[in-house]
Amino acid sequence: MTSAVALDHVSIRFGSFTAVDDASLDIAPGEFFSFLGPSGCGKTTLLRTISGFVEPSEGVVRIDGKDMRGIGSNQRPTALIFQNLALFPMMSVAENIVYGLRVRGMGKSERMKVADRLLDLIALPGQGNKRIDELSGGQKQRVAIARALAVEPKVLLLDEPLSALDLKLRQHMRSELKEIQRRVGITFIYITHDQGEALTMSDRIAVMDRGVIQQIGDGRTLYNHPRTAFVASFVGETNILAGKVATAEGELAEVATAHGPLSGANARKLMSGSDAMLFIRPESLRLTAPGAGAIRGTIVGSAFEGHVTHVSLVAADGSKLTVSVNGEAARLVPEPGAEVGLVYRPEEAIILPSEGYAHA
Amino acid sequence: MHSSIGQVVIYVIPAMVLAWFGWLAWRDRRDPANAGRQGFVARNGWPVAGFLVIAVGFWTIFMIVLPLFSMIDLSFRPKLPPPQWGGPKDFYTLDNYRYFLFGSTTSTAAWNVTHLTAFALTILTSIAITALDFVICYPIAYYMAKVARPNRLRLMMLMLIAPYWVNEILRAFAFRILFSSQGIINNVLMASGLIDQPVDFLAADVALYAGLAYAYLLMMMFALYNALDTLDGNLIEAARDLGAPWWHIHAFIAIPHAKPGIASGSTLVFMLTAGSLAAPLVLGGPRSLWFTPIVYDRFYQAFNWQQGAAYALILLVACVVFVLGVLRLFKLGLAEIAR
Ligand SMILES: Nc1ncnc2c1ncn2[C@@H]1O[C@H](COP(=O)(O)OP(=O)(O)OP(=O)(O)O)[C@@H](O)[C@H]1O
Ligand SMILES: [Mg+2]
Numbered sequence: 001m002t003s004a005v006a007l008d009h010v011s012i013r014f015g016s017f018t019a020v021d022d023a024s025l026d027i028a029p030g031e032f033f034s035f036l037g038p039s040g041c042g043k044t045t046l047l048r049t050i051s052g053f054v055e056p057s058e059g060v061v062r063i064d065g066k067d068m069r070g071i072g073s074n075q076r077p078t079a080l081i082f083q084n085l086a087l088f089p090m091m092s093v094a095e096n097i098v099y100g101l102r103v104r105g106m107g108k109s110e111r112m113k114v115a116d117r118l119l120d121l122i123a124l125p126g127q128g129n130k131r132i133d134e135l136s137g138g139q140k141q142r143v144a145i146a147r148a149l150a151v152e153p154k155v156l157l158l159d160e161p162l163s164a165l166d167l168k169l170r171q172h173m174r175s176e177l178k179e180i181q182r183r184v185g186i187t188f189i190y191i192t193h194d195q196g197e198a199l200t201m202s203d204r205i206a207v208m209d210r211g212v213i214q215q216i217g218d219g220r221t222l223y224n225h226p227r228t229a230f231v232a233s234f235v236g237e238t239n240i241l242a243g244k245v246a247t248a249e250g251e252l253a254e255v256a257t258a259h260g261p262l263s264g265a266n267a268r269k270l271m272s273g274s275d276a277m278l279f280i281r282p283e284s285l286r287l288t289a290p291g292a293g294a295i296r297g298t299i300v301g302s303a304f305e306g307h308v309t310h311v312s313l314v315a316a317d318g319s320k321l322t323v324s325v326n327g328e329a330a331r332l333v334p335e336p337g338a339e340v341g342l343v344y345r346p347e348e349a350i351i352l353p354s355e356g357y358a359h360a
Numbered sequence: 361m362h363s364s365i366g367q368v369v370i371y372v373i374p375a376m377v378l379a380w381f382g383w384l385a386w387r388d389r390r391d392p393a394n395a396g397r398q399g400f401v402a403r404n405g406w407p408v409a410g411f412l413v414i415a416v417g418f419w420t421i422f423m424i425v426l427p428l429f430s431m432i433d434l435s436f437r438p439k440l441p442p443p444q445w446g447g448p449k450d451f452y453t454l455d456n457y458r459y460f461l462f463g464s465t466t467s468t469a470a471w472n473v474t475h476l477t478a479f480a481l482t483i484l485t486s487i488a489i490t491a492l493d494f495v496i497c498y499p500i501a502y503y504m505a506k507v508a509r510p511n512r513l514r515l516m517m518l519m520l521i522a523p524y525w526v527n528e529i530l531r532a533f534a535f536r537i538l539f540s541s542q543g544i545i546n547n548v549l550m551a552s553g554l555i556d557q558p559v560d561f562l563a564a565d566v567a568l569y570a571g572l573a574y575a576y577l578l579m580m581m582f583a584l585y586n587a588l589d590t591l592d593g594n595l596i597e598a599a600r601d602l603g604a605p606w607w608h609i610h611a612f613i614a615i616p617h618a619k620p621g622i623a624s625g626s627t628l629v630f631m632l633t634a635g636s637l638a639a640p641l642v643l644g645g646p647r648s649l650w651f652t653p654i655v656y657d658r659f660y661q662a663f664n665w666q667q668g669a670a671y672a673l674i675l676l677v678a679c680v681v682f683v684l685g686v687l688r689l690f691k692l693g694l695a696e697i698a699r
Contacts, residue, residue, distance in 0.1 A: 051601055074603045086594035090616040099612075100602035151602055 002065035004029040004155055004187040005050060010059035012045055019045040021211040022059070027189065027204075029154075032181055034190040036198040037208035038234070043191045044083070046208075047157050050189065051080045064154055079148035080157045084164070085140055087132045093143055094119070094128030100151035118146040121180070138169045145180060155187045162197065174201055195235055199223075207231045225267065225350075229357035232279040232350060239285070239321050241278040242354060245270045253351050258317040259295045264349030275354045282310065282324040284348040287333065293341025297321055301336050309333060313340070370429040374421045435670035456670035475671075478649035483678055486634040489573050490626050493580040496573070497625070501584035502614065506593060524578055532571050532642035539567035539643075563645040571639040576632045580625040587621025588614065623690045627683045634679055651675060 003026040012020040020042045027033045035043045048054045050061055052073030061068045063077060073080075079100075088096050094115040095102075101111050112128075119125050122142035127135075135143065141161060148156055161177075162170045178201050181188050192198050198205045199219040206216045209230045215222060219235075226232035233240060243257035245266075253266035255278045264278050290296060297313035309330040311323045323342065325333060334340060389399065401409040436452045444450060460479075463472035500520075504513055523531065538544055539561035546558040561567045591614060599609045615622070640650035655675065658668030687693070 053597060053601075072600075073597070074600045074605065078601070080598070080601045082594045082598060084592075084594055086592065086598040088595060088599075088613060090613070099599065099604075103599075103602060103604045103608055147602070 001029070003027055003062075004031065004064060005189065006062040006065075007046075007050075008060040008062065010046075010049065010056045010061060012042070012049055012054060013057040018211050020049070020056075023213050024059075025206060025213065025216055027155075027187060029187055030185055032178070032188045032190065032201055032203045034192060034198040034202040034205045035208055036192055036195055036205050036235075038193055041208045042211040043193075043208060044159055047080070047159055047189065047191055050155070051078045051157055052076045077154040078157055079151055079153035079155075081144050081148050081159060081161050083159045083161075085144040085161075087140060087144055087147070089132050091132070092128060093124070093130045093132065093135065096132065096143055097128070097146045097150050099147060104151070114150060118150055121149075121183070122146045137165050138173060141165065141173060142176075145177070149180075149184060153186065155189060156181075158188065158190045160191055160193070162192075163194075170197075177201065199235075207234060209234070226279070226352065227267070229277050229279075229352045229354055232277075232352055233357075237282050237322060237324075239280045239282065241280070241319075243276060243278065245272045245274050245276045245351070248272050252346055255351055258319065259315055262294055262349070263346040264351045265347050266351050268351070268353055270351060270353060276351050277354045277357065278349055278351050280344055280349045282322040283308075284344045285321070285323040285342050286344065287311070287323060287325065287329070288341045288343050290339040290341045293343040295321070295342040297340060297342060299334055299336050299338050299340060302333055304330075313342075370426065370433060373429060374425045377420070377425065378417070431669045431673060434666050435673050437666050439664045439666050456667045457674070459667060460671060460674060474649065475651075475654060478651050478654055479674070479678075481649070482634055482651035482675075483682075485569070485572075486630050487682075489569065489633050490580075490630045492573050493577055493629050494584075494622065494626065497577065497580040497584050498615075501581055501588055502610075505585050505588035506591065506596065520578060520581060528575065529638045529642065531575070532639045535567055535571040535574070535639075536562070536642055539570070560645075562643065565645055568640060568643040568645065568650075571643040572633050572636060575636060575639050576629045579628040579632065583621045583625030583628065584618060585621075587618035591617045619690050620692060623686055623692050626686055630682055630686075631679045634675060 005027040007023050007025050010020060010023045011018065023046060035046065037043055045054060049056050050063075052068065052071060052075075055069075068076060088099065091099065094112065097118050098106070098111040098115045101114060106114075115128050116125075119128055122145060124139060124142060127139075132140065132143070144161070145156075158177075162173050165173060174197060177188075190198070190202065202219065204216060204218050205222060207214045207222060207230070215227045215231045217225075222231055222235045226235065229240075232238055241255070241257045241259065241262060243255040243262075246254045246256045246261055248254075248266055248270060251265060252263050253270060253272075253276075254261045254263045255276050257278060262278055264280070270276055295315060297315045300312050300314055302309050302311040308324050308326045311325060311333055313321045313323065315321055321342070435456055436454070437450060438453055438455055440447070440449055459472065460475055461472055463469060463475075500516075504516055508516060526534070540546070541558040541560060543561075545561070546555075549555045550558065595613055595617075596609055599613050604612075635652060637652045637656060640653055644650055644653070651671075652675070655668055655671045658664050658671055662668075
């Protein structure tokens, strides 16, 4: 099966600055694919390359198996939803929605039928004659989606479409977007710097950092089996302990940290002596008696969040740690100031090379 | 001076306007929506408020209202030697307007063909020149507002503005030199072998039209530039992404957005062109008759101020009608073009 969108060693440079560095990936038809990364990592640039506003400096973009070199953005089977929506204020809601069809020469009565159908799809029936500035933020959002869907693109590209909405609406629109995607069945490529958004909606996610795609996988894989230190720290909460690999044998290895030697899964088969970071999720750590655990710390506070309580600790060397406890254990958390020990199962901790990690 | 109703009107109307402003200010203060807000004087102090009232009042009354009303008054009076002003022969008459339409009472022709033609030509040519200025300015303004980088933009602005540092009459003479039979344009055309006799651009009014089009080009340019500058680049990209070819984006995104700018640029260029004097005097061929030199002649050649006033008012009314027509066409309010 040909992939809906394929990037083949795509690099994008602005002068001497590399915004996207050697990106390769395949996105399947009908997939909900997300790019996740911090601000300025090149997400928008990559999306604009797929939609044809930016030519890659190197490499090839293929859509539906077709090389897109020399094909302008108005000729590509993609539709882009802009970060600020970019609805046309000089046109009514319905005219906005069918603008792409008018460009293609569809007659007026036929266009209005399509507009009505799409207004039903986005749950704004009968509102086609409104002006854009008469709509609420969420309604504008849906009109932008309808306008993009009207041209029946093979791929819908969304650039942080929910970032301008408030929290409640954002969560509502997440499920709505997912529902629309299920109904129209086309490929969605979604950009966000919000990991919650990426994890809840996507089939697969590409995590980017400073122009480099760090890892591609579904949410579980990224969370449980990160391949780089950046992914381990960016996706989900985690405790980071830096050091050098002391001994490596089989699946496990031991890292010499400020807390003493700690073992974890040697996911990248590091040799002893190499710089490494040990990542332990807060829910993998358990509180125990001081002296009994592998790590010692002093409790400085705890935050109750209902189903889970986050306990903050300071280790002997001053580094901060977080432990999540729930159920029965949450009621037994000692008072701040108490000395505790921390235990974890080594296979739940992960050791990754620290090279290229600049966010510590 | 005259002493009649006209005189009374001239002094009563400004007083009424002032009273109206006063009433507006009083009502504004009483408006519950403004309750609790500090008044203008309290916010800005007496010196500022006083200066504003005096400056704006002086300007409107002495520069706009009084001259305009005395012009209107004058235009309905017969030409008389000063001793007879206010005398029994000084009564209101439509003679000056009649003259514009039918010529002197002794003439045999049915219509005052010279003046009517000049008037019609002036209006039509001004419309054509306004359209021409729009066609010239739109691509440049679009380029400056949406394409050019800051450095290039500064250079283009400078190149556009610099020629206008030169006086208007000198600029008209420069066009005369360019288009004269020994001028650069004729020389280039002859040297390239396209023509073998110099073309008389002045007689053909080419120089006049070119000079007029150039005279107020900047008004259109900056009106369009300002309007296009506020167009969100994402709208252009969104249209392109939806498959729009370039002309569609201009016709249905950029130009509708720039509508207020187009309207204000067009009205300015039209008014200034129809009322311009320097270019027609310097560049007009021997036959060409622009309307403003005729008005000028009424005043200073025929010493018939009454008729001159009538002619000037006719031009003014035509211009106002044009402006209202343009606003109607663009479905805009007066306030919008002044943004
Ligand atoms: N036209 C351009 N010229 C020069 N540099 C650019 C250009 N466009 C983007 N960049 C640079 O490329 C980098 C990536 O930009 P991009 O807009 O893709 O980031 P992003 O991941 O979308 O960030 P955000 O989440 O803030 O939107 C930035 O450092 C930016 O300054
Ligand atoms: Mg972005």
